[in-house]
Each structure stands twice: as structure tokens, then as C-alpha cells.
Amino acid sequence: MIRSARGALLQLWLPILLIGLWWITSTGSTSLYFPALSDILDAVGQLWLFEHAVSDLLPSMRNMLTGFLLAVVIGVIAGLILGSLPRLLDAVEPELELARALPAVAILPIAILVLGLGDNMRVFVITLGAVWPVLLNTTAAVRGIDPTVRDVESAFGIDTVSRYLRVRLPAALPQILAGARVSLYISIALLVISEMQGAGQGIGHFILASQRNYAVVDMWSGVIVLGVIGYLLQLAFRAGEAALLRNYPPQRTGK
């Protein structure tokens, strides 16, 4: 108890300090672009509890989580196969490098052309951008599995399904999760970007629309909500990661 409280304090002192500074320096601010923090927090309470949470936050989160989960599923499956078949990997590596180097943002106009302005386009862009860390980490992890493990697989005649699901997937899991964590950040960023084009709702749309209407306080409230959501998602991710890695030797869990 005491230790975890102390840990929380260690983690939180800087944010608390910065928020305090922000609060003090912005009090009575007349600047159009940097309104008083107290006004922003008022707006957060009024706008996001709970009217816009339902109209904007919910659809945004749905798109983001769909895109992120699709990215993880696709990345893990493709990575398991590519990492297991070195010759296939050699054949597609140049294309992979090219595709990865292309920022997902650059795909946005094309995605809009092909898929229109709806949720499908947003999910597509998020998946496309977020798939790489998972895919590359999974590939590298599977390729790096100790040769002894490969020998165990073949010496004991372990069937293909078990090889993938019981040996390679769990062997790669710590690295897959490290990749997925990066993918989560990317998903949030791409969510916002994808909503800045022709969206009728969503938190990214809300921020941009507020800015265009000079509703600066509202805009800041959206930014703050986004930050808090991002932080909570990371907390949830870490909890999930710890649960998934509880069977692994301590030094392998993440960091």
C-alpha cells in the first residue's frame, strides 16, 4: 500500500507541478489562445460530462480501438508467418520497408478517395499506420526464437497449429506487446488526424471545429480530454500487459 502510494507520488509529482504552474500563470489570462486553466476545466466538465462524450468521444474510441485491434491481429498473424518463413521474408522485405516508410498520413487523401469520408476510411488509416510496430516486432521476435526451440518443435514432432499458437506466439509475446504499445500511441495520433478531414463527429473533429470557430476554451478542453484518454489507455494497456506476462520470468516482462 505505502509503496504503491509512494510510486504514484513519484510518477505524479511532475504533472502536478506543471498543472499547478499552468493554473497559476494562466489565472486571469486575457490571451485569446491561452485561456485560464480554470475556464478550460469548467468547459471540460460542461462539454464532456456527458454530452460530447457520447456524441464525439464514443465514436472516436470505437474507431480507434477497432483500428488498433485490427492492426494487432493482422500484425501478429503476418509476423508469425513472416518470421517463420525466412525465404518469404527475404522476398517481401523491400516492399515492407517501403510500405513502412510511407507515413499513414500520406495515405489519407487516397483512403478518402477510395473509401470516402466515413468510419471505414478512419479505421483503415489507423490500422495501416499502427500495424507496423506489431508486425515488425513479431517478425523479429519469431525469427529470433532460439534454434533450440526449433529443434524441440521438430524433434518432438509438434503439430503446426501448436507450433504457432503454443510455442511461437507465446515466445514472441513480450516483444509483440512492446510493439503493440507503440501501435497504441500511433492509433491515437492517427485517430485525431483522420478526423480532421470531413468528419461530422469525433474528438479530433471537435478540436478542429472549435479552433475554426474561435472557441478556444472548447478546443483546449478537447485537447485535455484527449490527453487524459491517452493516459488512461496506456494504464489499461500496462495492466493488460502485466496480466499477459505473469507467467514469464521476471526479467522478460516488458522494460
Added chain:
Amino acid sequence: MTITGSNEMSTHTGASVNPEPATGTPEKLVTIRDVGHDYPTRDGHRTVLDKVSFDVKPGEFVCIVGPSGVGKTTILRCIAGLQPSTRGEVRVNGGVLKGPSSDVGLVFQDYSRSLMPWMTVADNVALPLRTRLDRTERERRVTAALNEVGLDQHTGSKPWQLSGGMQQRVAIARALAFGAPLLLMDEPFASVDAQTRAELEDLSLRVRDDSGQAVILITHDIDESIYLADRIIVLGGSPASVIAELEVPFGPHRDQITTKSLPEFGELRKAVHTLIQDASRSMGQKGATK
């Protein structure tokens, strides 16, 4: 188990090829005939093994010794089917080996790599049996194997929660539960302390007695090879072949202290030591045997 009653050690050079065809008679579980192996190099290939021939009877405990780098691991991987031999033929249970076989179980040297850290001890042992056996039979075998190696109290632990010796016992249990008539071990006790090593040696002897499996074990430790083996096979030369086979006349029941203080033990130690020393001298490198 056929153990020669006499005290004399029959030492014969292995270059002579047994002319009779291997027909899978029950007298021979493994027949290795003229096995050769090349590793590819930048300019062509390097012949590591040439005309390796020997047999293993059912239930027999065979130790392979030889200078470091002579090709012991290579021949074991050929017998395991992990690495098809370039020349010659390996027969297990009468059939020519073309790849990994359910007739061959394997214990690797490095338990920390060969066991799956995220699986419990019981799941590790059960892994090779998943698609082979139904649940009840699988559980029965896993329990029996873990009892045999004395780990019945640790079925739910993760390998990394156990000591090195216990982890290697998990690996032995896995090979045991696999139920193959032949067990291969490549320096299985090289990374545990002396006390644990002695325990694991006695465990291997007991497992062989109880299961009737034949064992081929590679070791760098001459005393270990004499203590465990019914027959010692010495590899030497470059490319390597069998330079000597020594019968060890101690019978199935051995004891770390009394067996090792028998006069024949000392004679065998001297003989094996000389053979390995000569072999490593002729390889032009230092033997890594103690």
C-alpha cells in the same frame, strides 16, 4: 539387457563395416551404417564425419566421447533426424530415418532454452503429446513421468522457478513421457553442479532401468561415460569415425562410490583417456576433455 559378465574389455577399432543388412531384428534398436556428414563452407564443404558405424541394442546405455569439435553433436543430430546425414544410413526400430521420428526422444544440454518458460512443468511435459494422445492418457503419462523424475510436487511451477537440476529433470520427463524407445542426450548435465550432476546420472540409470529405453549420451566427462555406459564409443579422426568401442562390465546397478572405486573403473578411465588424447593430438588441437 545383455551385459558381458567377463571383466575384460573388448576394444575393437570401428572402421570395419558390419556386412550384415540391418533388418530391424530386436537385437538392434539402432543401426548406424557409414554415416558421413559435410557442412557447407564458403569454398565447398567440410567433411566432419565419415563412415561412422555402430549399433545400439534395446535398453542399452551408450556413451559417445571424443575430443571437442570432433563431431559428437553432429552424429547425435543425425540420429535425432534433425539434420539428415550426407551419406550413409541411420535405422531406428528397423526403419530408415528420414527426419525426426517418434522413436527418438531428445534431452538438450541447455534446459533454459529447451523448456518453454511460460508453460507449467506439466504443460511442458505434455506439449509433445497434445495431438498424439487423448486427455486422460496424456495426463496419466505426464504424471508418471514427473513421478519418475521426482517432480510430482512441482507440476504447476514454471521452469524458471526451479533450480537448474530440476529443470533438466523436467526435460528428462518430457523425453520420457514421449515414450520413444531411444533417448538421445547431448551433454545433458554439463551446466549443473557436481552434486546435482551425480543425482542426475543416477536418475538416468534408474529411468533406463524402469522404462527399458536405450540411451545414447554424449559427454565430455570420462568418469561420467564409464559410470553410465554399457558401452563407450570413442569418436576420433578428421573426418571423424568410431575409433574404439569399449564394453563396460559393471551391470545395471551402479553406485557413485563403489563403482567408481572398482579397479576396472580406473583401467577404463586410463584407456578412454589415452584414446581421446591420441585422437585430439592427431586432430592437431587440444582435447577439451578433463
